[in-house]
Amino acid sequence: MHALIVDDSRAIRSVIARMLRQAGWTVSEAGHGQEALEVLASLDDAPDIALVDWNMPVMDGYALLQALRSNPGYEQMQIMMVTTETEIERMQQALAAGANEYLMKPFTQEALAEKLGILGLDLAA
Amino acid sequence: MAPALDPQDFNWLCTFLRTESALVIDESKEYLVTTRLHPVLKEFGIATLTDLIGRLRQRPLGKVHQRVIEAMTTNETSFFRDVHPFDTLRDEILPELARKRGAAPLNIWCAAASTGQEPYTIAMVLREKFPDVAARTKILCTDINQTVLERTKNGIYSQLEVNRGLPAPLLLKYFDRKGSEWQVKPELSRMIETRILNLAAPWVGIPPMDIVFIRNVLIYFDVETRRSIVGRIRKNMAMDGFLFVGGAETLLNIDNDLTRATAGRSTLYRRAA
Structure with a gap:
């Protein structure tokens, strides 16, 4: 499995990346939406999932979500918002724009694993 | 981290839990006892686990006994657990x-x-x-x-x-x-x-x-x-x-x-x- 982690917090990226790598995943990272698009353009194959923070400089997670969902090249890639935005309206907005899942910060490792499981990406597999 | 329980107190607690709720706890679960009972100590203003066991030894059964049984029988869970x-x-x-x-x-x-x-x-x-x-x-x-x-x-x-x-x-x-x-x-x-x-x-x-x-x-x-x-x-x-x-x-x-x-x-x- 291959995940792209998009978050302006290096600490959050590092926590998630460590967990996924321990499960044998390949991990790519970006600090904001624009960088995520550049990383994706440099990859031969799209990752299985992008874990996307909402509030980031340069290009936020919602703009990235819209950009990815308007590009047929990434329609197979699942997108999970991982964010401190916990309002119902934000969640509705993200799902309507094509996010597959939504994880609210703070979260435990178990919660992340369970959300990935919902998307058929079993960490234990 | 809570200090380990005195073996005698631990054994007494195991017997108490078994008698009152049929819950079986063995030595390998001592960590569970210390973690689960910590909030009970706080709730009742009891200083140590030894003091708590002392309270539990008293009869009749009261709120402290009930809370200890509750603390030990609560299981972590999640929605769609195991799917x-x-x-x-x-x-x-x-x-x-x-x-x-x-x-x-x-x-x-x-x-x-x-x-x-x-x-x-x-x-x-x-x-x-x-x-x-x-x-x-x-x-x-x-x-x-x-x-x-x-x-x-x-x-x-x-x-x-x-x-x-x-x-x-x-x-x-x-x-x-x-x-x-x-x-x-x-x-x-x-x-x-x-x-x-x-x-x-x-x-x-x-x-x-x-x-x-x-x-x-x-x-x-x-x-x-x-x-x-x-x-x-x-x-x-x-x-x-x-x-x-x-x-x-x-x-x-x-x-x-x-x-x-x-x-x-x-x-x-x-x-x-």
Whole structure:
């Protein structure tokens, strides 16, 4: 499995990346939406999932979500918002724009694993 | 980190828990005792675990005794825990029972309902796939622990709890925001009925159950108590009912009148024909 982690917090990226790598995943990272698009353009194959923070400089997670969902090249890639935005309206907005899942910060490792499981990406597999 | 318990106190506590709730704790679970009882110390302003054991040795049984039993019998849980049982429920069990029962009500029993994530998961599965059946389904939630059962009844969960295993679309559909917490909507909560019940003691007044969930609970009891509990549950099941146990649990040599049924990756049993 291959995940792209998009978050302006290096600490959050590092926590998630460590967990996924321990499960044998390949991990790519970006600090904001624009960088995520550049990383994706440099990859031969799209990752299985992008874990996307909402509030980031340069290009936020919602703009990235819209950009990815308007590009047929990434329609197979699942997108999970991982964010401190916990309002119902934000969640509705993200799902309507094509996010597959939504994880609210703070979260435990178990919660992340369970959300990935919902998307058929079993960490234990 | 809490200091280790004096071996004598630990043994006394094990006996107390076994006598009062049939809960079996061995030395390997000492860490569980220290972690679980820490909040009780805080709640009652008791300085050390040794002091707490001293209070427990006093009779009659009171609030402290009850809270200790509750703290030790509360299990961590999540929505859609282990996933497979709910797939089996949706894809195999509910279609079969819906066909057989017709317009008759369906009775489901979560025998150790804890804080309610399991019964509400079942309720969501029903509402999503079998709304007509859901309207005539009662989910009986029992637990020895009054505090967790109260939480089941209220159906209010923290953000950390709704993050656990609950797909975002279902969170939006079946929960209302209540300040920083999330409350189950009435369409789910009206399917739920709660009742305090000690599985290790005889019970009365529970109707024949079509489906029983008793997952990851029996492991806490000794073999004799397991046999007694499972036997009484079986007698409380409809002849064509189903019993779900935890993925790593087996009823082999526990109850020979229940036979293991093959259904996906779930561990479930039916009454022997």
